[in-house]
Amino acid sequence: MNSPQHPWHKSSYSSSTGECVExxxxxxxxxxxxxxxxxxxxxxxxxxxxxxxxAITK
Known part of the structure; x- marks a missing residue:
């Protein structure tokens, strides 16, 4: 499921080592x-x- 209105992007919490969540x-x-x-x-x-x-940013 993906629409042009809500494209996939890498989470700002993902590391630069390739361990990424989109x-x-x-x-x-x-x-x-x-x-x-x-x-x-x-x-x-x-x-x-x-x-x-x-919860995770507190």
Whole structure:
């Protein structure tokens, strides 16, 4: 699932060593491993994504 309105981008929390997570944010947030895109993605609601980011940035 990807739309031109919500393209994939590397998370700002990903390291520069190639251990990257990509996200596509919209009504729901999709996450995938940059190196293993073919394995699919994890989907969470926008509220869940916001709660996760708030929890890990405190």
């Amino acid at each position: 996200v596509s944010e919209g009504r729901e947030t999709l996450m995938r491993d940059t190196r293993n895109r073919e394995l699919g993605q994890v989907s969470v609601s926008a509220a869940e994504w916001s709660a996760l980011i708030n």
